Amino acid sequence: MEKKLVIGLFGFGTVGEGIYHILQQTPSLQAGIKKICIRNAAKSRSIDAALFTTDYEVLLGDPEINLIVELIDDAAEALKIVTAAMQRGKAVVSANKKMIAENLPQLLQLQQQSKMPFLYEASVCASIPVIRNLEEYYDNDFLKSVCGIVNGSTNFILTKMEEEGLDYSKALQLAQQQGFAESNPALDVRGIDAVNKLTILLLHAYGIVARPQQLLHLGITQLHPYDAARAGEKGLKIKLTAQAVKLTNGTVAAFVLPQYVRNESQLYGVRNEFNAVVLQTTFADKQFLYGKGAGRYPTASAVLSDVSALRYQYRYEYRKWNNETKPTLTEDFYLRVYVSFNVWNEVELKDFEWVEEFFSDDVRQYLVGVIPFTKLKAATWLHKPSVSVILCPDAVVEDISARQIRKKSLELAGSHFMEKTNKTVHNLPQELVHL
């Protein structure tokens, strides 16, 4: 039974305009835009001026409009619009990851109370149907982990740093010139956009409601060309990854951090503005979804797939969230990290359980070590601009009962270090010298 949709559109930026044009070309969608609410009435528009209004009420108060598509930047205003729309019996489609991630409890309650569907596939990885697949297909206990490149701007910048040897600021500039980064890129490059998306993924992957601010997240601003050079030497690439990993005890670890990925990883070949997600399952091994994660038409396309699904009364059932035995978030695990810095005392070595590698040259120094997640999260050195933290390929360490290998591995690392270098090590801390 197909429902005819009459759309009220909030926002007529890049994506909004894309949607308008696609709908014009796609009568089969059985959906048309009746009215568009914009902020700036003075701005000249490419289409019939009679379609526009600056008054929310013209859309929200129109009983014929049964679907609100919300595509504005301002998260607080977006929340107001979405809330009012659902309370007044309208279905809602949104792409506003910030608004959604920051207000999950309220939005879940709103859906329960209003019984209206609220879809937001475009909010994570744009055109890649990751939310829909997590919700519908991976709706059982078999999902071991979700690891994604969910931010196109940072992936573009990292690709340019690695492939063209640019430093961070040059690469950022290039991304801005080519339209792959905002003029104010803070949300992207500091990992905030990615952690917003991770928050949404956590809900649909595991039924976990988290606050984005509470999840450990780091961006790419502190990455040093030295780190990219190390990656190159070792055949690795640096990717900003958003991860949710179910541990053996059933709890879930979640974080956004740069990571060294190996050639064998499907994420290795994800270049420029593309997004991708690797889903690890218990029985089917790894699955990989890849596509465009940003841009006018990929985002519009995801919005329209939601619109299309609403014709058939589709809604997220949030089965995992409704499940009484859903997993909880944990901070009780360890991460294997690479840390580079200018001088040893920039990092608290005592935070680490053990150190597996250390290296020093005239440019910079680095270590590879295993650290409790809580200590990494609390570390003030994590946020020093001169300190760069990157996950190792096998990052999550659940069991450190093999801790006794610590000393041995350090001895090996030490002798390896002595063999490989003929130069004097500057400022090598006492505890490492004495191993």
Next chain:
Amino acid sequence: MEKKLVIGLFGFGTVGEGIYHILQQTPSLQAGIKKICIRNAAKSRSIDAALFTTDYEVLLGDPEINLIVELIDDAAEALKIVTAAMQRGKAVVSANKKMIAENLPQLLQLQQQSKMPFLYEASVCASIPVIRNLEEYYDNDFLKSVCGIVNGSTNFILTKMEEEGLDYSKALQLAQQQGFAESNPALDVRGIDAVNKLTILLLHAYGIVARPQQLLHLGITQLHPYDAARAGEKGLKIKLTAQAVKLTNGTVAAFVLPQYVRNESQLYGVRNEFNAVVLQTTFADKQFLYGKGAGRYPTASAVLSDVSALRYQYRYEYRKWNNETKPTLTEDFYLRVYVSFNVWNEVELKDFEWVEEFFSDDVRQYLVGVIPFTKLKAATWLHKPSVSVILCPDAVVEDISARQIRKKSLELAGSHFMEKTNKTVHNLPQELVHL
């Protein structure tokens, strides 16, 4: 509203046993196997003998059993079981692509009449949720093409031919030793398994019901090490692709053929027994799904995702098939193909609209040309063991109004050929010599 499922299982081979063990470990699925129907009662089993029967009626006649999971090899028996089960009000999950592809009209009618859900995600690309995504997410006009590596055995063989320089029969032997090819590999290597899967994809991608035998399909048996060597020289790989391509006029071209793929294609890196599908959409560009396409647990995992969906009354709605304006299959287009052979007269040159390249050396000869699809499909030379046909990367040619370039391109090819070779060309046909 969650439904408790009581399963009657037909078949206890690799996948059936996998499902049994997973269900034992997954009480949250709310599904248990009550009875298992097998053919050979004498065979010793790893589990409680009381679970087994050889009598269909014990399962089909049990009112408590509300789901039949059908996993037997014999397509004719499978059809009987599926039909009886649905007629008697039971939901059905099957992985039998041959049975499904060969009986689509009957199975669609059966679903309409019985109102029972019939799910078969495992039948195409096993663990990759391609049917579900085509059915639910790509349920609009935006799907331009579906191109997949849908057969793990042939992909394994091609990988070994290319990476290890093995000839076809050696590579097949290796695949059999490692469990990636059946002892009777005919269905796989002749492209029949792939065309069965393409038939199912056509239904869910475009609402088209086709007979697999009517679709042009070629396997990999005729591929020559020479072709793989050419691929290597040009930085290409050979993949057996199943494709459905929507042409500009809205009709759909469909075929299974080996194809040279470029490094830029996501299919290029799909190695060994893996499967993958590239979905090209109008607005979101290409999307890529990748995962394990065969094997006990990947297949069991897909079957269990269907079981899981049935808890919530999921069913395929076949919206595209139900749509009155659905596209139709066409044979009115052209393909750009590479053809290699031992002597020129093995191939009907007059079948081609034009020839873009030709090459001859002491080992073998090849041409690259554009041929009407109907002529390729009807060509007896297509099936000569000594003739190898491989699609070029840009295979589908819709418009040949640029046919006037024919002569020019041939002249260029001819002079290029003369420049590059100093040797006498054996048996070069008159029409090419005279260019």
